[in-house]
Amino acid sequence: MLDEINNRKKALLEKIKEFRLLDDDFMSKVFEDDYECIELLLHIIMEKSDLKVKEAHTQYTIKNLIGRSVRLDIYAVDTVGKKYNIEVQRVDKGAAAKRARYNSSVMDANSLVPGSDFIDLPETYVIFITEKDIMNGNKAVYHVDRVIKETGKSFDDEAHIIYVNGAYRDETPIGQLMHDFSCKNPNEMYFKILADKTRYFKEDEKGVTAMCKIIEDLIDSEKKEIALKMLRDGKLQKEEIAKYFGLTLEQVEELERSQYVQS
Template identity: 25%
Template sequence: MFGAVMSDAENCRRFLEMAAGFSIERVEVIKEKSMVYHPEYKGVRLDVFARDEKNTHYNVEMQMLPQAELGRRSRYYHGQMDAETLLSGSTYGMLPDSYVIFICDFDPFGEKKYRYTFENRCLENPNLGLGSGERTLFLSTAGENEEDEPEELVQFLKYVKADLEESESSFEDEYVQMLQKAVRHVKESRELEEKFMVLEEMLQDEREEGRTEGRALAVIELLETIGEVPQSLREKILGQTD
């Protein structure tokens, strides 16, 4: 569900702005991007991969259960994203900035913060950054420092933490309301797909009798009583008449 909702460019853009803390004009989203560069080495499948207008790369992962190796996992994800960004002959200065963002339904570091941000800095002088262009963020639904974070981020994480009944309740935050609408749309679309699979056999049975076009329109009308029928599904149903 998370990947389906974030595959919408505007949903993803708003989230990235909120998480990273800066303005983003537009994003291109690739859901469940696979990266396998050699069969002998571990590949990864990113939940959500996006690029913005400045070619900054973002990987967003939903993490429901605690995992001891999240830090090293984030390092591997950064490396996997970097591996496909430079063509032969390119300079390192062309390497884009990258963000790996984990949305955790737990506190990954036990500091009761809603957001943990990491980047490469000098231990002897924390004001001296390495300039590698990579950041790793952990967003936690178990944070308690509401006074330190934007209300929009806090409300989003409360929405993520909510159980099914609570997640459908009224939230004052406009972005959460947008996500609730997107979730309902995804659920309705999946329900329509399931209904169509049941009705598809009926269309096949009617094909030889020359009445498939009328039957297809009837199926569409039936599905419309449940919710809006996506254009792709409408075309698939009508395609049964060919």
């Protein structure tokens, strides 16, 4: 039993060593409750060194009572009321144009209280940091805004979409930032604040313990998701599913009940 525990811990520690800021679960933990880190990110991407954040959340869920809710990697509001959704995506389809459109629309839908005027809608930015250059333009940053085709003028609806090329490298702040997002070793990072937070979750005992808990929760969630799919398929008995996935029979039965609640 002790050997099994030690082997599991060793496997978790090896996994933590491989984490980068491009891994959204790790990124969310590094930026959690850290306005200074989020401001650094926005200063560089927005090219506004005076931007100040007054509210920020990671893994922030916006409910949609009649449609699909969304969970945002980072949600922030600056001191003049502009709203930002920052998403890290390693898979191209996760940063699809309609995903950006939907995130933008859900932020808008939750920005006005009943009776308020549409002119009160805040300026919003949906920002995708992608591992690859999904726009294939060899640019560091791509700005997407609505324009009037016939005149070429801006539609000026103050809804902006930005794609940041995670593969971009040079000695500018954005090139260095994207290097840091891909870096496993905090000692090789350019930005001290990001290096310090990364080092905390990779080397400090408390930080490593927090990351181990997150990984274990993710593994447990994935196991339950697969077990639920097998329950729906009906190919295995509940006792067999419990055995193969290391769950108790009570946990499997709770999953079975949950599928009827969700359906």
